[in-house]
Amino acid sequence: MSRQQTQRLASVLITLTAVLVFVPVIVVIVYLIWQGIGAISWEFLTQPPRNGMTEGGIMPAILGTLVLTMGTALVSMPFSIATAIYLAEYAGDNRLTRTIRMAIVNLAGIPSIVYGLFGLGAFVLAAGFGTSILAGSLTLGIMTMPVVISTAEEAINSVPQQFRTVSLSLGASKWQTIWHQVLPHALPGIITGMILGLSRAAGETAPILFTVAAFYIPTLPTSIFDQTMALPYHLYVIATQVPGMPLRVQYGTALVLLLITLTMTLIATAVRTAVRRRRDW
Amino acid sequence: MQPKISLQNVFYTYADETEALRNVSLDVLPNQVFVLFGPSRSGKSTMLRLLNRLSDLTDGARFQGTVLVDGRNVFDKSVDVFDLRRRVSMVFAVPTPLPGSIRDNLTYGLRMAGQRNGSLLEARVQKSLEQAALWDEVKDRLDSSAMALSGGQKQRLCLARSLAMEPEVILLDNPTSGLDPISTSVVEETLRDLVSQYTIVMVPHSVQQAARIADRAGFLLDGELVEVNTTENLFLHPQDQRTEDYITGRFG
Numbered sequence: 110m111s112r113q114q115t116q117r118l119a120s121v122l123i124t125l126t127a128v129l130v131f132v133p134v135i136v137v138i139v140y141l142i143w144q145g146i147g148a149i150s151w152e153f154l155t156q157p158p159r160n161g162m163t164e165g166g167i168m169p170a171i172l173g174t175l176v177l178t179m180g181t182a183l184v185s186m187p188f189s190i191a192t193a194i195y196l197a198e199y200a201g202d203n204r205l206t207r208t209i210r211m212a213i214v215n216l217a218g219i220p221s222i223v224y225g226l227f228g229l230g231a232f233v234l235a236a237g238f239g240t241s242i243l244a245g246s247l248t249l250g251i252m253t254m255p256v257v258i259s260t261a262e263e264a265i266n267s268v269p270q271q272f273r274t275v276s277l278s279l280g281a282s283k284w285q286t287i288w289h290q291v292l293p294h295a296l297p298g299i300i301t302g303m304i305l306g307l308s309r310a311a312g313e314t315a316p317i318l319f320t321v322a323a324f325y326i327p328t329l330p331t332s333i334f335d336q337t338m339a340l341p342y343h344l345y346v347i348a349t350q351v352p353g354m355p356l357r358v359q360y361g362t363a364l365v366l367l368l369i370t371l372t373m374t375l376i377a378t379a380v381r382t383a384v385r386r387r388r389d390w
Numbered sequence: 391m392q393p394k395i396s397l398q399n400v401f402y403t404y405a406d407e408t409e410a411l412r413n414v415s416l417d418v419l420p421n422q423v424f425v426l427f428g429p430s431r432s433g434k435s436t437m438l439r440l441l442n443r444l445s446d447l448t449d450g451a452r453f454q455g456t457v458l459v460d461g462r463n464v465f466d467k468s469v470d471v472f473d474l475r476r477r478v479s480m481v482f483a484v485p486t487p488l489p490g491s492i493r494d495n496l497t498y499g500l501r502m503a504g505q506r507n508g509s510l511l512e513a514r515v516q517k518s519l520e521q522a523a524l525w526d527e528v529k530d531r532l533d534s535s536a537m538a539l540s541g542g543q544k545q546r547l548c549l550a551r552s553l554a555m556e557p558e559v560i561l562l563d564n565p566t567s568g569l570d571p572i573s574t575s576v577v578e579e580t581l582r583d584l585v586s587q588y589t590i591v592m593v594p595h596s597v598q599q600a601a602r603i604a605d606r607a608g609f610l611l612d613g614e615l616v617e618v619n620t621t622e623n624l625f626l627h628p629q630d631q632r633t634e635d636y637i638t639g640r641f642g
Contacts, residue, residue, distance in 0.1 A: 143477070144419065201449075242600055265528055271484070271486045272481075272486070272488055272489070274447065274482075274486075275482070275488060275504075276485045276488065276498070277444070278442070278444055278475055278479070278480045278482075278500035278502055279475065279476070279479070279502065279551065279552075279555070280472045280473065280475040280476035280499050280555065281472070281498070281499070281502040284474055285502050289498075289502070290488060294489065345487070378633070388489065
C-alpha cells in the first residue's frame, strides 16, 4: 500500500471509531423517545401514581429528584469549592495534602452502592437522620465531591498566574486575590463541574436506595427529614417489582429521567461556551 | 540626605542554588531615576522584587542582609506587606491588565485597600491616566475592557495603575520591552516627568536607555554590583574594566 492509501485508510478508521462512540448515545435517546414519548402527558408529569402505580403520573418522583439534586448541591458545593481552593492556592507538597489528594482519588473510585451503605450507616443510623432527604443529600453530596473538587481545582489552576502576581503586587491580600481575581474567572469551570456532578447524582439509584428513596408515597415531602420518591429508584421499582406494569410507563419514566440529566449537561456546556466566548484573555 | 531605599549586604539564593545576588549594597536617593542594568540573569529583577517583598512569592529562596525603605527594614515583622506594596509599586515587563475595564484596573489597588469613596477613585483614575500620558486616548472608554488596548497603551495603563495608588517608589522591570520606538519615548518622557514626585528604580531595555533616563545607575553582573555612580560618571568614566566592556558592547 502506498503512503497515500495508508493515510486515507487511517483517517477513515479513526473517523469511524469516533462516530461509533456517538452511536450508542443516539440509539439510547432515539429508542427511549420512540418507546416513551407516548406515555408523556400533562397528567404523567403532574399527577401522583394511581392504581398500583400502573396509572397516573410520576410527579412525586420528579419532584423528589429535583429536591435531592438541590440538596446534593448544597452539601457538595461549599465543601468541594473550599477543598479545591485549598488544594490549588494554599496547599504545599506535604503529607496532609498528599493524604487529601489520595482520599479524593479513592473517593472517586468507590462503587455507588458502597456510598449507599455508608450513608445508611453514617447518616440514617448513626446520626439518626432516618431515611430522609437530609441523609440522601449528604450521601449523594459526598459521592459528587471528587468530580467537583477536581474540576474546580482545574478551573482555579487555569486562571493565569500573572493575574495573581499583579493583584498581590497592587497590595491585595492572598484572600482578596482569590476572591476578586481567581474565583470569578474559575467560577464557570466550577459551575460546569458542579452540574456534571449533579447530573450524575440525579441518575444514581444505589446511594439513595437505603438513605432516602421511598417505594411509594402519594404525598409530597414537607421537611428534610421526610422520605421522598425519586426517579431512578422509581424506575427500578416499576421495572422489577411491580407486576403488570405497562412498558409505556417504564419507558416514559426513563425518558423523563434522561431528559433531566441531559438538560443539566446541556446547561453545563452552554455555560462553558458562553463564558469562553465572553472572556478576552 | 537619607536614601529612599538602602540595600545592605544583600545575598539572595534561589531554591535551585542559583546565587542571584551576592553581597549587594546600594543606596537609592529620593526623587531620582535609579537604573539597574546588566546582562540577563544578573539579578536585576530579583533585586526589584525584594524591594516590595514580591520575593515572598518565590518558594524556597534564601535571603540574607537588610533592605531599608525610608530607613525601615521591609522584612521587619511589624511591616504591613500589603501597605509596603502600595508604597513601593511594581510595573512588570509584560504589561498585564487584569480582566475587566480600564477603570476597574486603575482603582483595583485602592479598592483592595478599602477605599470606597467614589469621587476620590474617579479623581485618581483621571490623574493617574494623565500622569501616564494615556488620558486622552482612553477617556471616552474607561468602562471598556483593558485587554483591548494596544501593547504600548497596556504598558502605560499598568504604570497608571501603580500611580493611582500614589506610591512613593515605582519599580519598573523593563517597562518598554516590546514597545515600538514612539511608545518607548512616550514612556521615557513620562518617567522623567514623574521623578519630581516619585523615586524610580528601573531595569532598562538597553544600555542606551539607561544612559538616556538615569540620574544614577548601577551595573549588575552575575549577582554582583560591580559599580554604582551618577549616569555621567558611570557611562563616560567607568572605573571598572567589566563595566567599560559591557557599555561599549564588548560582551553581554
